[in-house]
Amino acid sequence: MGSTPQPRRGNTRQRIQDVALDLFAEQGYEKTSLREIAERLGVTKAALYYHFKTKEDILTSTFDDMNRPIEELLEWGRQQPRTLETKKEILVRYSEVLETAAPLFVFVQENQATVRELKIGHTIKHRVIALVDLIKEPDAALTDQVRCFTALMAMHAGVFALKDAEGDPGEKRRAALEVAVELVTRAHEQDPGGAA
Amino acid sequence: MGSTPQPRRGNTRQRIQDVALDLFAEQGYEKTSLREIAERLGVTKAALYYHFKTKEDILTSTFDDMNRPIEELLEWGRQQPRTLETKKEILVRYSEVLETAAPLFVFVQENQATVRELKIGHTIKHRVIALVDLIKEPDAALTDQVRCFTALMAMHAGVFALKDAEGDPGEKRRAALEVAVELVTRAHEQDPGGAA
Amino acid sequence: MGSTPQPRRGNTRQRIQDVALDLFAEQGYEKTSLREIAERLGVTKAALYYHFKTKEDILTSTFDDMNRPIEELLEWGRQQPRTLETKKEILVRYSEVLETAAPLFVFVQENQATVRELKIGHTIKHRVIALVDLIKEPDAALTDQVRCFTALMAMHAGVFALKDAEGDPGEKRRAALEVAVELVTRAHEQDPGGAA
Amino acid sequence: MGSTPQPRRGNTRQRIQDVALDLFAEQGYEKTSLREIAERLGVTKAALYYHFKTKEDILTSTFDDMNRPIEELLEWGRQQPRTLETKKEILVRYSEVLETAAPLFVFVQENQATVRELKIGHTIKHRVIALVDLIKEPDAALTDQVRCFTALMAMHAGVFALKDAEGDPGEKRRAALEVAVELVTRAHEQDPGGAA
DNA sequence: GATGAATGAGACTTCATTCAT
DNA sequence: TATGAATGAAGTCTCATTCAT
Numbered sequence: 001m002g003s004t005p006q007p008r009r010g011n012t013r014q015r016i017q018d019v020a021l022d023l024f025a026e027q028g029y030e031k032t033s034l035r036e037i038a039e040r041l042g043v044t045k046a047a048l049y050y051h052f053k054t055k056e057d058i059l060t061s062t063f064d065d066m067n068r069p070i071e072e073l074l075e076w077g078r079q080q081p082r083t084l085e086t087k088k089e090i091l092v093r094y095s096e097v098l099e100t101a102a103p104l105f106v107f108v109q110e111n112q113a114t115v116r117e118l119k120i121g122h123t124i125k126h127r128v129i130a131l132v133d134l135i136k137e138p139d140a141a142l143t144d145q146v147r148c149f150t151a152l153m154a155m156h157a158g159v160f161a162l163k164d165a166e167g168d169p170g171e172k173r174r175a176a177l178e179v180a181v182e183l184v185t186r187a188h189e190q191d192p193g194g195a196a
Numbered sequence: 197m198g199s200t201p202q203p204r205r206g207n208t209r210q211r212i213q214d215v216a217l218d219l220f221a222e223q224g225y226e227k228t229s230l231r232e233i234a235e236r237l238g239v240t241k242a243a244l245y246y247h248f249k250t251k252e253d254i255l256t257s258t259f260d261d262m263n264r265p266i267e268e269l270l271e272w273g274r275q276q277p278r279t280l281e282t283k284k285e286i287l288v289r290y291s292e293v294l295e296t297a298a299p300l301f302v303f304v305q306e307n308q309a310t311v312r313e314l315k316i317g318h319t320i321k322h323r324v325i326a327l328v329d330l331i332k333e334p335d336a337a338l339t340d341q342v343r344c345f346t347a348l349m350a351m352h353a354g355v356f357a358l359k360d361a362e363g364d365p366g367e368k369r370r371a372a373l374e375v376a377v378e379l380v381t382r383a384h385e386q387d388p389g390g391a392a
Numbered sequence: 393m394g395s396t397p398q399p400r401r402g403n404t405r406q407r408i409q410d411v412a413l414d415l416f417a418e419q420g421y422e423k424t425s426l427r428e429i430a431e432r433l434g435v436t437k438a439a440l441y442y443h444f445k446t447k448e449d450i451l452t453s454t455f456d457d458m459n460r461p462i463e464e465l466l467e468w469g470r471q472q473p474r475t476l477e478t479k480k481e482i483l484v485r486y487s488e489v490l491e492t493a494a495p496l497f498v499f500v501q502e503n504q505a506t507v508r509e510l511k512i513g514h515t516i517k518h519r520v521i522a523l524v525d526l527i528k529e530p531d532a533a534l535t536d537q538v539r540c541f542t543a544l545m546a547m548h549a550g551v552f553a554l555k556d557a558e559g560d561p562g563e564k565r566r567a568a569l570e571v572a573v574e575l576v577t578r579a580h581e582q583d584p585g586g587a588a
Numbered sequence: 589m590g591s592t593p594q595p596r597r598g599n600t601r602q603r604i605q606d607v608a609l610d611l612f613a614e615q616g617y618e619k620t621s622l623r624e625i626a627e628r629l630g631v632t633k634a635a636l637y638y639h640f641k642t643k644e645d646i647l648t649s650t651f652d653d654m655n656r657p658i659e660e661l662l663e664w665g666r667q668q669p670r671t672l673e674t675k676k677e678i679l680v681r682y683s684e685v686l687e688t689a690a691p692l693f694v695f696v697q698e699n700q701a702t703v704r705e706l707k708i709g710h711t712i713k714h715r716v717i718a719l720v721d722l723i724k725e726p727d728a729a730l731t732d733q734v735r736c737f738t739a740l741m742a743m744h745a746g747v748f749a750l751k752d753a754e755g756d757p758g759e760k761r762r763a764a765l766e767v768a769v770e771l772v773t774r775a776h777e778q779d780p781g782g783a784a
Numbered sequence: 785g786a787t788g789a790a791t792g793a794g795a796c797t798t799c800a801t802t803c804a805t
Numbered sequence: 806t807a808t809g810a811a812t813g814a815a816g817t818c819t820c821a822t823t824c825a826t
Contacts, residue, residue: 010785012785012786025309026309027309027313028226028309028310028313029309030224030226030227030310031226031309031310031313033819033820033821034820034821034822035819035820035821043786043787044786044787044788045787045820045821045822046786046787046788046789046822046823046824047785047786047787049786049821049822049823050785050786050787051785054821054822055820055821055822107309109308110308110309110312111307111308111309112305112306112307112308113221113223113224113225113227113303113306113307114224114226114227116306117223117224117227142363142367142368142371143371143374143375145371146350146353146354146368146371146372146374146375147375149353150346150349150350150353150372150375153346153349153350153353154342154346154349157342157345157346157349158342167338171338172338172342175338175339175341175342176342176346178339178342179339179342179343179346179379182382183375183379186378206809206810208810208811229794229795229796230795230796230797231794231795231796239810239811239812240811240812240813241796241797241812242797242798242799242811242812242813242814243810243811243812245796245797245798246809246810246811246812247810250796250797251795251796251797402806404806404807417701418701419701419705420618420701420702420705421701422616422618422619422702423618423701423702423705425798425799425800426799426800426801427798427799427800435807435808436807436808436809437800437801437808438801438802438803438807438808438809438810439806439807439808441800441801441802442806442807442808443806446800446801447799447800447801499701501700502700502701502704503699503700503701504697504698504699504700505613505615505616505617505619505695505698505699506616506618506619508698509615509616509619534755534759534760534763535763535766535767537763538742538745538746538760538763538764538766538767539767541745542738542741542742542745542764542767545738545741545742545745546734546738546741549734549737549738549741550734559730563730564730564734567730567731567733567734568734568738570731570734571731571734571735571738571771574774575767575771578770598788598789600789600790621815621816621817622816622817622818623815623816623817631790631791632790632791632792633791633817633818634790634791634792634793634818634819634820635789635790635791637817637818637819638788638789638790638791639789642817642818643816643817643818
């Protein structure tokens with residue numbers, strides 16, 4: 001139970017994850033009760049416990065599933081030369097992953113305080129650090145570090161922080177990617193190693 | 197409760213707000229119970245209710261106090277000509293406000309899902325929109341809007357998202373401000389109205 | 393404190409009683425909090441405790457004041473010969489008392505469960521018994537006892553149970569009195585002692 | 589909680605209603621806490637919430653069950669010709685219903701202030717009005733309306749207001765019925781339509 | 785694969801009351 | 806005559822979780 005991708009017994013397990021993630025993203029993790037999830041699915045709370053060990057496990061397992069593409073991206077990135085081209089490619093791919101797993105990212109973004117105390121908090125923190133490490137030079141100045149970190153935030157914003165703003169989702173995502181690339185490029189150029 | 201019966205210092209109200217905000221920022225709003233706040237202060241839960249009508253009211257009142265400087269900044273900004281200089285000055289001042297009210301901003305940043313459902317959610321949302329309106333041109337392209345929004349996020353990051361990163365707080369804040377200014381400047385220049 | 397009719401220190405004491413009785417009658421004793429009473433008066437809860445020892449004491453003292461006319465009626469009744477004329481006169485006078493102290497009677501009628509547990513419960517119960525004793529013959533049949541008791545209830549109804557019904561209050565009271573007299577008269581005549 | 593772990597008899601819901609109604613009637617609705625009900629049943633407070641949504645719901649559901657016979661009586665009454673015989677029959681049947689649902693009626697009678705604010709208050713008020721409508725003539729004089737209303741009160745009194753009085757319950761009920769019939773009969777005869 | 789029944793812990797909140805000033 | 810500050814007890818209710826069936 002948890003990370004092992006059990007064979008679809010029926011599809012209840014998947015449905016629980018979907019509904020739970022929606023509610024978590026919409027109302028927050030703490031404010032979403034198992035009763036609510038169960039009701040929306042038309043099953044009993046006890047049924048949730050047949051599929052998952054705890055409330056946190058529902059989240060964890062969902063997270064683990066959606067997290068894999070990012071792990072793969074990190075893995076890929078680590079094997080590439082640290083050129084500007086590589087960095088741009090990482091941003092492009094990250095942008096795509098963000099789109100796919102949008103609800104999960106919305107949830108993480110809006111429930112940081114909660115997530116920090118959960119098991120996935122550790123994972124997330126390291127993932128962000130790993131990502132920044134891939135797009136900044138090892139000895140980057142503080143300002144450039146901020147640029148790289150901000151680049152990631154810009155992309156997050158492109159997916160959900162701007163969800164109330166006008167504009168087509170796809171366009172917003174592309175605009176965010178553009179700004180991110182710009183920031184990382186500047187950081188890359190400013191940096192002694194990268195400018196060479 | 198609490199072995200040392202602290203003298204009634206007549207500043208209980210303020211102390212409640214301080215302790216509550218610390219805990220809210222540290223653990224999240226939902227996970228922080230009134231029992232916890234009361235215990236840390238050495239008073240009973242009922243004492244909290246003498247000073248505040250509800251749990252939310254503790255947060256709201258704190259927020260209202262800390263919010264004033266921002267309202268003033270917005271007011272000031274609206275009365276200035278929309279030049280690049282003005283925009284830079286707004287960023288500088290916002291950076292200072294951020295530093296002063298850091299715990300509150302940490303809280304808001306990390307509890308977005310919760311805040312959204314609270315009374316202050318509405319205020320915050322409008323405040324961000326108002327700020328972006330001040331630093332972007334009225335007819336800015338989507339990319340420039342993202343730049344301006346990202347500039348604000350960069351500054352937030354400078355205060356707390358990077359709190360686990362190495363480096364002196366003051367330096368980080370300055371670095372973030374620098375990146376923000378850079379983003380807004382580029383947006384300003386790219387824009388038909390601003391470039392003139 | 394309590395039954396001794398203290399000299400009007402200002403008139404706060406009286407005002408508390410008035411407001412409290414209104415609220416007790418309107419919402420019930422338990423559902424009315426001291427906070428509510430104090431707020432409606434524009435004083436603090438602590439002020440109530442300057443004038444009255446307890447919440448119950450506010451009620452008790454009010455009751456004692458309003459109860460005196462009934463005690464006098466009972467006293468008077470006991471000294472009269474037990475004729476039909478006397479009985480009718482008792483009903484007439486009781487009807488007048490009811491009108492004067494209507495809010496208190498409304499309260500007692502609608503909060504019997506509460507009143508029973510309070511100090512005044514005992515008093516009230518005995519008062520009703522004493523009243524019935526005055527208008528029924530000592531050895532009245534059960535049916536006649538019911539008639540006499542019902543006569544009292546009819547009069548109560550005339551004052552407040554019918555408060556939602558159409559009709560002028562004075563008329564309703566007179567109609568109730570008429571029915572009460574009729575019931576007591578029949579009881580009087582049916583009874584061996586009275587019929588003689 | 590509760591040393592003897594009673595076997596889950598599957599009738600917990602019913603037992604809650606029974607115990608609750610007893611306590612409500614005995615001490616009043618507000619003064620009866622869920623803790624008390626739970627303790628007397630040897631379950632936890634949370635168990636009550638498994639079976640009922642709120643405290644009020646415990647009362648409401650009980651009321652709805654016990655209310656049905658009266659609705660049926662009303663329905664029956666509306667389909668009969670409005671003769672004196674019918675009216676008498678209604679009183680007889682009502683007397684029987686009263687006996688069956690005595691605890692509920694005791695509760696309603698003694699907690700009017702509370703009941704008025706509850707959902708069942710509305711129902712009760714309309715029920716009384718409907719009953720009076722069945723036993724009075726449409727254009728009855730005010731005095732006759734009082735007679736009819738008083739008739740109902742007499743019967744209520746016969747069941748519980750006289751519970752402290754001497755006498756066998758059955759006898760008291762019959763006596764009350766007799767007085768009620770007498771009142772309604774007189775109202776019927778006095779009335780232009782009924783006297784014909 | 786899921787339910788019905790229940791629990792223990794704990795949440796927020798309100799209340800009557802006290803007491804120094 | 807009153808208030809400001811606080812308390813202890815208790816209330817209603819919700820939650821994650823368990824377990825026999």
